[in-house]
Amino acid sequence: MRFVESESEVAFRKEARAWLEENVPSEPRPHDGPAAREYDLAWQRRLYEAGWAGINWPAEYGGRDLPLSQQIIWVEECVRANAPGPGCLIGALNHAGPTLMMYGTQEQKDRHLPKILSGQEVWCQGFSEPEAGSDLAGIRTRAVVDGDHLVVTGQKIWTSYADLADYQELLVRTDPDAPKHKGISWVICDMRSPGIEVRPIRLMGGDNHFSEIFYDEVRIPLANVVGGLNNGWKVAMATLNFERGTAFMADQLKLTRIAQELVELAKVVPAPSGRGKAIDDGEIRAALARAVIGSRTLQSMTYQLVSRQVAGVPGAADSSLLRIQFSLVAQYIHRLAMRLRGADGLVDDSELGERSWTYNYLWSFQTSIGGGTREIQRDIVGNRHLLLPR
Amino acid sequence: MYDLVPDETQRAIIDTARDVAGAWTAGDRDGWDAAVRSGLLALGTAEEHGGAGAGACGEMLALIELGAVRATPAVLAPMLAAHLLAARPDLAERTGLSVTGVLTGEQPVALADSWQWHHDAAPGTDWRVLPAAGARWAVAVSPAGLQLLDVQAAEAVPGFDRDVPLARVTGSALGEPAGPALVDRALTLAAALQVGLARQVLDVCVAYAKARHQFGKPIGSFQAVKHMLADMAVELEAAQACTAHSAVLIDAGVEDGMAARTAKVVAGQAAVTVTRLGIQVHGGIGVTAECDMHRYLRRAHLLEQLFGSSDFHGEGVVRSLAALPG
Numbered sequence: 001m002r003f004v005e006s007e008s009e010v011a012f013r014k015e016a017r018a019w020l021e022e023n024v025p026s027e028p029r030p031h032d033g034p035a036a037r038e039y040d041l042a043w044q045r046r047l048y049e050a051g052w053a054g055i056n057w058p059a060e061y062g063g064r065d066l067p068l069s070q071q072i073i074w075v076e077e078c079v080r081a082n083a084p085g086p087g088c089l090i091g092a093l094n095h096a097g098p099t100l101m102m103y104g105t106q107e108q109k110d111r112h113l114p115k116i117l118s119g120q121e122v123w124c125q126g127f128s129e130p131e132a133g134s135d136l137a138g139i140r141t142r143a144v145v146d147g148d149h150l151v152v153t154g155q156k157i158w159t160s161y162a163d164l165a166d167y168q169e170l171l172v173r174t175d176p177d178a179p180k181h182k183g184i185s186w187v188i189c190d191m192r193s194p195g196i197e198v199r200p201i202r203l204m205g206g207d208n209h210f211s212e213i214f215y216d217e218v219r220i221p222l223a224n225v226v227g228g229l230n231n232g233w234k235v236a237m238a239t240l241n242f243e244r245g246t247a248f249m250a251d252q253l254k255l256t257r258i259a260q261e262l263v264e265l266a267k268v269v270p271a272p273s274g275r276g277k278a279i280d281d282g283e284i285r286a287a288l289a290r291a292v293i294g295s296r297t298l299q300s301m302t303y304q305l306v307s308r309q310v311a312g313v314p315g316a317a318d319s320s321l322l323r324i325q326f327s328l329v330a331q332y333i334h335r336l337a338m339r340l341r342g343a344d345g346l347v348d349d350s351e352l353g354e355r356s357w358t359y360n361y362l363w364s365f366q367t368s369i370g371g372g373t374r375e376i377q378r379d380i381v382g383n384r385h386l387l388l389p390r
Numbered sequence: 391m392y393d394l395v396p397d398e399t400q401r402a403i404i405d406t407a408r409d410v411a412g413a414w415t416a417g418d419r420d421g422w423d424a425a426v427r428s429g430l431l432a433l434g435t436a437e438e439h440g441g442a443g444a445g446a447c448g449e450m451l452a453l454i455e456l457g458a459v460r461a462t463p464a465v466l467a468p469m470l471a472a473h474l475l476a477a478r479p480d481l482a483e484r485t486g487l488s489v490t491g492v493l494t495g496e497q498p499v500a501l502a503d504s505w506q507w508h509h510d511a512a513p514g515t516d517w518r519v520l521p522a523a524g525a526r527w528a529v530a531v532s533p534a535g536l537q538l539l540d541v542q543a544a545e546a547v548p549g550f551d552r553d554v555p556l557a558r559v560t561g562s563a564l565g566e567p568a569g570p571a572l573v574d575r576a577l578t579l580a581a582a583l584q585v586g587l588a589r590q591v592l593d594v595c596v597a598y599a600k601a602r603h604q605f606g607k608p609i610g611s612f613q614a615v616k617h618m619l620a621d622m623a624v625e626l627e628a629a630q631a632c633t634a635h636s637a638v639l640i641d642a643g644v645e646d647g648m649a650a651r652t653a654k655v656v657a658g659q660a661a662v663t664v665t666r667l668g669i670q671v672h673g674g675i676g677v678t679a680e681c682d683m684h685r686y687l688r689r690a691h692l693l694e695q696l697f698g699s700s701d702f703h704g705e706g707v708v709r710s711l712a713a714l715p716g
Contacts, residue, residue, distance in 0.1 A: 001393060001394055001395060001396050001397065001400050001447045001451075001634060001637070001638055002393050002397075002447065002638050002641060002642070003391070003392050003393070003638040003639055003641070003642040003644065004391065004393075004642065005391065006391075009391060069391035072391070260711060263708060263711045263712050264712075266712070267712060279712055279714070282705075285704075285705060285708045285709075286701065286704060286705070288708045289655070289704030289705060289707055289708045290704065292707055292708065292711060293652050293655050293656060293704060293707060296632065296648065296649075296652045296656075297628040297631065297632055297652075297656055299635075300394075300628070300631035300632045300634070300635040300652075301627060301628055301631040303392035303394055303631070303635065304394040304395075304627075304630070304631040304634065304635075306392075307392060307393050307394040307395045308394075308395055310393070310395075311393070311395040313395060321623060321624050321627045322627075324620070324621075324624045325624050325627070325628055375613075375617070377620075378613075378616065378617040378620035378621070379613070379616065379617075379620075381620035381623050381624070382610070382616035382617065382619055382620045383616075385620075385623060386592075386596050386610075386616075386619055386620070386623060387596075388596065388599060388600065388608075388610040388611065388616050388619065389600060389607070389608045389610055389611040390611060
C-alpha cells in the first residue's frame with residue numbers, strides 16, 4: 001500500500017501531456033454513423049503513428065510493452081486533455097485484440113492484430129441475445145459444421161457499433177446436445193458476409209449505438225474459430241475479463257472532470273431557487289459536494305481494483321461493486337447538470353457530440369443497464385462477494 | 391502508481407491489530423494494555439522518535455481493526471499527540487510531555503474535539519472531550535489544526551454512545567495550531583475507524599442473513615435483503631478505497647487538499663448508512679436493546695461528528711474547488 005511515481009512514470013506523463021496538448025482534435029466526436037467511424041479511425045491512426053497505440057500491448061504485436069501503470073497514466077492524461085476515447089474501436093482494442101493474443105492461431109493474429117492497432121479494423125461483440133442477456137450461457141444462435149465452414153443462423157442484440165464494424169467476436173452454439181457451457185464456440189465473423197442483416201436500435205438520446213443482428217445461414221470458415229470448437233465459453237470469459245478490466249476507467253475519470261465543470265457552472269448560473277448564483281445556495285453546494293466526492297470515490301475504487309489485479313488478489317465482484325457505484329454517481333451528476341442548467345437544458349445541444357449535456361443526461365440512464373443491470377450487479381455482489389445463499 | 395493492497399509488512403500489522411482488537415473486546419483496560427504492549431500506538435511514529443515508521447498506512451490498517459470492535463476513539467489521542475509533539479518540540483518542553491510518554495500511556499492524553507466543527511465559536515474556548523483517566527492534557531483537533539489543551543474545568547455529559555464517556559470542558563490551548571497535514575492525518579485515521587465499523591456491521595448482517603430463516607429459506611436469499619446488503623458492500627468498498635487513497639498520499643507527502651476530507655465524508659456516510667440498513671436487515675431483533683446494532687449506530691453517529699461531519703467537509707471541498715473564501 002503506497003503511492004510512488006517512478007522517474008520513468010514522471011517522464012512518461014510529461015511526454016504524454018505535451019503530445020496530447022498539441023494533438024487533441026478540437027472538433028467533438030460525432031455520436032454515430034460513418035462520421036463517427038472515420039473520426040475514431042483517424043484518431044487511432046494518429047496515435048499509432050506517434051507511438052501511443054498499444055501502450056501495454058506486447059512488442060511482438062506492435063505494442064510498446066509498457067507496464068499497466070503507464071497505461072493508467074495515459075488514460076489519466078487523456079481525460080485531463082479531453083482527448084477522444086477509443087469510440088467504436090473499443091471492442092477491437094480492449095477485448096478482441098487481447099483475446100486473439102491469448103487464444104488465436106498465428107494466422108489469426110497476423111491477419112488482425114496489426115490492423116487493429118493501426119486503426120484499420122473495427123470490431124463488435126456478438127454475445128447477448130434476446131433470450132440470453134444476463135444469462136449468457138443460454139445463447140441459442142446455432143452453427144452447424146458443413147465441410148470446412150460453419151453455417152450460422154440466429155439473432156444477437158445490444159451489439160455496440162455493429163453498424164460500423166468489419167468483424168465480430170461471435171459466440172455460437174456448435175453442440176446443442178452438450179451441457180450449456182460446453183457446446184459454445186467463439187468465432188471471428190466477417191460482418192460483410194452474405195446473410196447478415198444489421199438493424200440499428202435508436203436510443204432515446206437519438207443515436208444508434210446498439211444494433212440487432214440477424215444471421216440467415218451465414219457461412220464462416222472453420223479456420224475462424226478461436227480457441228477450438230466447443231471451447232468458446234472459456235474464451236468468452238477471457239474476453240469479458242479484458243472488458244471488465246480498465247476499459248471503463250476513462251468514463252470513470254471523466255466524471256471527475258464533469259463534476260468540476262459543474263462547480264464552475266454553478267458560479268455563473270442563477271440558483272434554481274431564483275435568488276443569487278447557484279454556488280451561493282447551500283443546498284446546491286451540498287449537491288455539488290456529493291457530485292465531486294462521488295466522482296472521487298470512482299477514482300479511488302478504480303485504483304483499488306487495479307491494485308488488486310496487479311497484486312493477483314482480485315475480488316470476486318470488484319467490477320460489479322465499481323459498476324454499481326459508477327452508475328449511481330453518473331446518474332446523480334448528469335441529473336444535477338440538468339438542474340443547474342435550468343431552462344438552458346431545454347435547448348437540445350447534441351451538436352456538441354460527446355460534450356453535450358442533454359445527450360449525456362439521457363446516456364446516463366443506460367449506465368445501470370448496459371453491461372448487466374444494476375440488479376444483476378447487486379445479485380453478483382450478494383452471491384459472489386458476500387457469499388449469500390441463492 | 392497507486393498500490394492500495396497491503397504488502398507483507400502491512401499484513402503483519404493487520405495481524406497484530408487483530409490481536410489487539412481481540413483484547414479490546416474484553417474491555418478498555420485490556421485493550422489499552424495490548425495496544426501499548428504490541429507497539430500499535432507507535433506504528434505511525436517515525437523511527438527516530440522511537441516508533442515503527444509504518445506511516446499513515448500502518449496506522450490506518452490498525453485502526454480499521456480497532457474500529458471493527460468499537461474500541462474507543464480516544465485511541466487516536468496518543469497517536470495524534472505523538473505526531474504533534476514530534477512536529478513541535480517546543481510543546482514537549484512547555485508541557486513536560488514526551489513522545490514516548492504519551493505512547494506508553496505513562497502520560498495519558500485525552501482527545502478533544504472542537505465545537506468549531508459545528509459553530510463559529512471563538513478558537514480554543516470550548517471543547518468536547520473523550521477523557522482519559524487522570525489526563526491533564528488533551529490533544530485538541532480543530533479546523534485550524536492540532537493543539538495541546540490544558541484541561542481546566544470538565545463537566546461530564548451523558549453520551550449518546552454509552553460506551554464512550556464524554557465531557558464538556560474549558561481549557562486553554564497552547565501555541566498555534568499545527569496543520570493542515572496533521573488535520574489530514576486525523577481525518578484519515580477517524581475514517582479508518584468508520585471503515586472498520588462499517589465492515590463489522592456488514593459482516594454481522596451477512597452472517598445473520600444466512601442464519602435467519604423465513605418462509606423456509608435464509609432471508610439473505612431474498613433479493614430485497616440481498617440487494618440491501620450489496621448496497622452496503624458498495625458503501626464499504628468506496629469508503630475503504632478513499633481512506634486508503636488518502637493514507638498513501640499522506641505517506642508520499644502529496645497534499646492534494648481533497649483526499650482526507652473525501653475519506654472522512656465517504657467513510658462517515660458509509661458507517662451511518664450501513665448501520666441504518668443493518669438494523670433493517672435484522673428486522674424485529676434489530677430494534678431491541680439486546681441486539682448490538684444500536685451500539686454500532688450510536689458509534690457511527692459519534693464518529694460522524696468527530697473532527698467535522700460529512701456536511702462540514704463536503705462544504706469545504708466545494709468551497710476550495712470553487713475558490714470561495716473559507
